[in-house]
Amino acid sequence: MTxxxxxxxxxxxxxxxxxxxxxxxxxxxxxxxFATASFNMPHSPFFEDEAFAKYYNRDDVSPPASFxxxxxxxxxxxxxxxxxxxxPLPEEEVFEIRYQYRTMVSRVDSYVGEILSxxxxxxxxxxxxxxxxxx
Numbered sequence: 001m002t003x004x005x006x007x008x009x010x011x012x013x014x015x016x017x018x019x020x021x022x023x024x025x026x027x028x029x030x031x032x033x034f035a036t037a038s039f040n041m042p043h044s045p046f047f048e049d050e051a052f053a054k055y056y057n058r059d060d061v062s063p064p065a066s067f068x069x070x071x072x073x074x075x076x077x078x079x080x081x082x083x084x085x086x087x088p089l090p091e092e093e094v095f096e097i098r099y100q101y102r103t104m105v106s107r108v109d110s111y112v113g114e115i116l117s118x119x120x121x122x123x124x125x126x127x128x129x130x131x132x133x134x135x
Contacts, residue, residue, distance in 0.1 A: 009040045010049075010107070017111040024118045037115055042104035046097050052106035061099045063091060 020037045027033055071079035081087060089097075112128070119126075 009043075013039045013041055013108065013111055017114050020115050021118045024115070024120075029121060037112075039108050039111065041108050042101050046100040046104065048100050049103040049107045052103040052110075055106060056099060056102050058095070058099045061095050061102075063094055064098075067091070067094065 016037050016039060020035055023035055071082060116126070
């Protein structure tokens, strides 16, 4: 039986969290350190993370402010991207993806919280960044 993409993403991100925490717990504090935790989520394929679904109501999800924009004032990149086969999504699907995305972001937030709770040094500099902000 093969593991679903959902399961793979959750497993990879859980492993990342466990390993970075293991590293931090073993750190002796004598030398400066650098550690990176990189998460797979919340990339597609999107799914409802049931552990965090209780925090969101599908009915409260709105379309992005730019949902009905025309591309006349956008760069050619945007109009060309919008013409790709996977881009014209029905409004209902956009709502569902945005809902699922939120549950997945909450999972990542919980993992980051676990990592932060492991830090013992108040002088640690933490940089949190993302590769894009589709939603």
